[in-house]
Amino acid sequence: MALLNDNYLKLKAGYLFPEIGRRVRAFVEANPSVASRVIRCGIGDVTEPLPPAVIRALHAAVDEMGVRESFHGYGPEQGYEWLRHAIAENDFRRHALNVADDEVFVSDGSKCDCGAILDIFGDGNRIAVPDPVYPVYVDTNVMVGHTGEADANGAYAGIHYLPCTAANGFVPEPPDGPVDIIYLCSPNNPTGAAATRPQLEAWVRYARQHGAVILFDAAYEAYITEPGVPHSIYEIEGARDCAIEFRSFSKNGGFTGLRCAYTVVPKSLMARSSTGELRPLHPLWLRRMTTKFNGVSYLSQRAAEALYSVQGQSEVRALVEGYLGNAALLVAAAREAGLTVFGGVNAPYVWVGTPSGYTSWQAFDKILAEAHVVITPGSGFGSQGEGWFRVSAFNSRSNVEEVARRLKALRW
Ligand SMILES: *Cc1c(COP(=O)(O)O)cnc(C)c1O
Helix, strand or coil, X not given: CCCCCHHHHHCCCCCHHHHHHHHHHHHHHHCHHHHHHCEECCCCCCCCCCCHHHHHHHHHHHHHHCCHHHCCCCCCCCCXXXXXXXXXXXXXXXXXXCCCHHHEEEECCHHHHHHHHHHHCCCCCCEEEEECCCHHHHHHHHHCCCCCCECCCCCECCEEEEECCHHHCCXXXXXXXXXXXXXEEXXXXXXXXXCCHHHHHHHHHHHHHHCCEEEEECCCHHHCCCCCCCCCHHHCCCHHHCEEEEEECCCCCCCCCCCCEEEECCCCCEEECCCCCEEECHHHHHHHHHHHXXXXXXXXXXXXXXXXXXXXXXXXXXXXXXXXHHHXXXXXXXXXXXXXXXXXXXXXXXXXXXXXXXXXXXXXXXHHHHHCEECEEHHHHXXXXXXXXXXXXXXXXXXXXXXXXXXXXXXX
């Protein structure tokens, strides 16, 4: 009899988004007359079409694929050199950050990379994640057996949760004791908080002191508007010795349906083998990618390259500024309604405190029933998310204006 991976049985069966879906369906069935009024500000997916520069690059790449002379089969597993070069040059070296072309690994998504990266780390690492958290960081560790069972609150034994609260501005602080692998997401999903330079410096100092590795998720880098906020962990001195950075074209170029992302593994980043030797992680990730991955489609890579053209850059700015404008409207509306608000300045997520007496799910039900708007309850992202909800700015301007009006009219 084949044995299954018992770790999967520990997973809390995809609770948050199925439960949101269930409650929305129940509401719509019970209230068919307002079904068409329901506006979804729940899931973190972009809504606007791909930039014209991307569409042009895609058309050209499709035509190339239809001609023997310019057809492309398998490409390099780590990504085409022209794309790795464009990434390293535009996202790092142009900002005086030292990242070599061959430290960039192109992939089909940061979500996949966040999970796959665990392949190159041993068992027995002490894992630290923020709370509230992007669930992928936790569940991928559960799947590979880095945790025990979950408790009644959904917290897994063996994971070190870093509390993010209003008191620390939803940016986690280094723990007192040692941990080995640290997930940081800045700007943050779900809270919209962005770590300042001193906050990231404290993390890099901690990681170097403890020989820890920071897994830095910068999927929302393009949304940073405040001048002091670092765009890359490599802006912090010493980070090349302790950090891996994940970036994605999903939220800047609108690639959630097209798929392209990348991961930076500096060659100077080391970890310890079980025999106690310090070894670089870069060759392990290269081996992992060339063995288990067969590259992103030529079309997606040409499309990603087009984001770095002059036209592509200005179209990305317009997309991002559109969503940030939405976020500003949502922030203003929630404040006007007398609610406590974080985020929405360096991120497309607005993190709103529920008025006292309301749990996250009670606020969800009230906003759905009375404003016909779907938000995401903060408690679904971790116990520290209780008492908060996330409003996504990924929507059309007209929908966001309507949501803002309804939030302001809501009586708690
Ligand atoms: C959207 C998102 C990503 C990007 O994932 P892709 O797989 O590249 O689409 C990564 N991290 C976080 C926290 C996100 O919200």
